[in-house]
Amino acid sequence: MRRPPLLHVPFWLTYLFLYAPIAVLAFMSLNAGESPYTFEGFSLKWYGELAGNDKIQEGLVNTLVVALGTTVLATVLGTLLAVGMARYTRSRVLDAIGLLPAILPDLVLAIGLLVLYSAVNMTLGLHSVLLAHVVFAMAFVAAVVRTRLTHADTSLEEASRDLGANALTTFVRITLPQLAPGIAAGALLAFTLSVDEFVIAFFTAAPTEPTLPVVIYSMVRFGVTPEINALATLLLAVSFTVVIAAQRMTRLTESLS
Amino acid sequence: MSTTSTPPDRDRAAEPSAPPSGGRRGRRGRGAGRFLAGLLFLGPGLTYLIVLLMIPLALVFSYTVFQRGRFGGVVYEATGENFTRLLDPLYLDVLLSSLKLAAIATAVALLVGYPTAYMIAMLPRRWKTIALVAVVLPFWTNFLVRIYAWIVLLSGPGLVNTALIDLGLIDEPLELLYNEGTIVVGLVYSYLPLMVLPLYAAIEKLDPTLREASANLGARPARTFLSVTLPLTVPAVLTGCLFVFVPSFGNFIVPELLGGGHSAMVGNLIRDQFLTARDWPFGATLALALVAMLVVLLLAQAWTARRYSRA
Structure with missing residues (x-):
């Protein structure tokens, strides 16, 4: 197929648009000077400053606790849901409910959970953020695993059942090993989604136990500092690594389109 | 016919590969077993979603008919006041301006995203994957960090102003932040990947012989694009537009950080009702208005x- 030469311009402009701000941010994080804007030579000192910032450290620990819990719960629930939806029902209503958390604006989910927590008088804390994150992370895990399921060979499962294995044995011995890469990719996604999630955490975290994005938000509102540049760069690097790893495990882009 | 209740029957009917008249355990046992297995797989996730998704949504939407308490909280006395308040020009303006900003962002994303998706679909196989991953990658990074990068x-x-001054194009730094244009840039930047993905998938699937036929019949590339390629990708265009519009419309971070902090969009308004004004019933009503608009768009x-697809 012919590539129209004129298309090269918007094509490269898109990538410039997507990556220039990130590149500038990463570059400025290496600034030796005090100003977040004028570059005065290379240094890693702002990364060192991060290590001494208690608020950031606390936020990081909170975020990791929430993200690990979310990953475990969302992976288990999402995988079961995906298998159930692909093999045991053809209900379009269930499909819609499973996808809803991914389509619903995060703000609406956030206020919904805040209302629920206050209706049952639950005190906010890391557990309330965790429970909330599982809702949407589960939907993403289920979507990734389902894509993998539709590509999986069903004749193996049928053979297992015809040979007398029950549903559980078939699931554990046949389905699960086939799904492993999809589940691993789903787990990685659940982890990054939770680490980066801000809106729901903003509504459902206790003020005394903010997650890292909530800490960043309160810092960003007061302006640009080289310290935030360094922190932002680190977060970008982590997300990039995790997503590329997930991409290599499964054809992530396929399941999203 | 077995005497089991409807769900296992339907399940069995939905499974085309099930043997016609039962395996070793006979029809009924297998149907009940399947039902139990289905329950085992679907039960935990669905219960979770009912308790932490459906019930919260039902609660929020039921609050729309109640009144706010004097010190926050909700007084369970029915009222239609929240809905009449929506029509107050003060709030109606915010709703309309969110609609406008989200629509502009969607249009810009389409104009930028379509040629990019087209170009990616034309790339050789190896580069295709790399180009696609490169488009999606920023989407999976921290949202706040990406918006912060624009600040x-x-x-x-900032860098843009410094560069312009150094080049002698301007003398004073321009006010580039805190206006509606910056909000649009922020929204496009945040959700462009969601436009490119469905467009790419559709363009990639197009049968190249259709375009060749059009060219062989004498159509210029522009004509071929308008009469063949574009009409065939309309469903994907709509999907992409929806994917960009929905999160843009409900966004409150971009207007706050790039738009200057006042209630520019409905998301800010909802946030304020819940966290500062503590008028939950009215906040819930705004959220209902937002969801209602999105549902209409989804159905359309x-x-x-x-x-x-029928045509």
């Missing part, structure tokens, strides 16, 4: 897509 670029002493998209 670094655009603020008064599904309807158009079905019409196109």
